[in-house]
Ligand SMILES: Nc1ncnc2c1ncn2[C@@H]1O[C@H](COP(=O)(O)OP(=O)(O)OP(=O)(O)O)[C@@H](O)[C@H]1O
């Protein structure tokens with residue numbers, strides 16, 4: 001919304017209508033008129049007004065009828081009603097039914113302008129809030145999903161495929177592998193993206209509060225319930241409900257959740273009324289739910305409801321080719337914030353990062369880079385900036401990645417070519433990703449019979465030893 005604020009004036013009395021329109025346009029409002037409720041509704045459907053000013057006493061549709069129609073179709077439209085002096089009861093009725101305000105006749109022009117200005121501001125505030133909320137929800141999270149390994153590319157493809165539908169998705173993977181990030185990516189790419197993504201961590205909510213958190217409660221339903229509270233499931237309506245650590249749900253919690261999934265409706269505690277909720281469920285667990293079922297700690301029928309689609313995010317140690325990409329990504333994120341920007345890793349530092357097993361997965365890698373950047377006083381991060389646990393395992397990389405058939409040389413060749421491909425043939429970047437000098441890369445490519453070395457034009461002076 002921009003430009004002059006616009007108001008629709010509704011009155012079946014032509015003289016009144018003209019007088020109000022005239023008064024409002026004189027102070028700068030854009031004014032449109034309708035001579036009755038029906039015309040008002042059809043005009044409001046076609047144009048965007050910031051507020052409506054309507055007489056109450058009109059036939060066949062009264063101002064209150066008009067108010068009710070607006071409440072249903074355009075609940076945010078502020079409606080100001082005009083009542084005859086003395087009919088305060090109707091005015092109260094109007095406020096109860098959701099009018100923004102009322103003005104008594106004969107109209108005091110100053111009051112009219114003041115009230116309509118406030119009504120318009122109110123509307124714009126709601127609108128601004130919504131825009132902010134939307135911008136917040138749509139901040140580029142999906143863009144920051146990093147990974148080029150075959151396994152992650154499969155995960156990303158699956159994300160794209162399930163985004164369009166409403167099927168429930170179960171995301172499993174070790175701690176820190178990016179389960180929540182994937183859940184958000186599914187939401188952000190779905191038709192539900194303009195609605196909310198509500199996350200609840202099942203292991204953080206005590207059993208006694210679970211029900212009121214999920215379903216809400218009405219006022220006075222239990223000690224401490226001072227106000228009506230909508231549950232999280234209701235808040236997520238139209239959007240996505242993310243159940244994190246679903247494996248930690250108690251058996252009572254599991255039973256309650258199962259009922260919601262079966263019935264598609266919730267009942268606030270203390271209320272007899274069921275409310276339909278339209279949510280897409282995404283659940284995540286760091287623990288293997290099949291194992292929990294075997295141990296009798298998770299309901300099989302609940303698992304079937306949750307895992308229409310199953311996404312498994314592999315631990316970082318099973319996709320070491322993602323490590324340099326992620327490390328560079330986090331370096332760019334944190335390195336820019338420094339006064340002296342931190343721009344790259346030394347080859348040895350990158351080798352150490354790639355060789356480490358990352359029990360805490362991507363989250364741990366992110367923390368290590370963040371910490372290194374925070375402590376560094378130079379542009380290139382070296383092994384001195386890395387924590388001891390990362391360095392200890394340096395060099396023994398080969399025994400932690402899956403050993404593929406073939407010699408070490410063949411493994412090395414695969415890795416080099418994979419990196420070259422992921423860097424789209426850019427050799428400088430490939431060398432950086434591999435933590436080797438460009439000269440070494442050219443020598444290796446030469447040995448593999450890939451490409452022509454072009455040392456004559458791209459002399460590598462940074463590392464003349466070619467180590
Ligand atoms: N593929 C990725 N690309 C970019 N950032 C990632 C990726 N995977 C994980 N991250 C980042 O790593 C951190 C951990 O991710 P997230 O919280 O989604 O993991 P999780 O599996 O839910 O972990 P936990 O089991 O501990 O809750 C986040 O800061 C996230 O942004």
Ligand SMILES: [Mg+2]
Nearest residue numbers: 179180244284
């Ligand atoms: Mg998580």
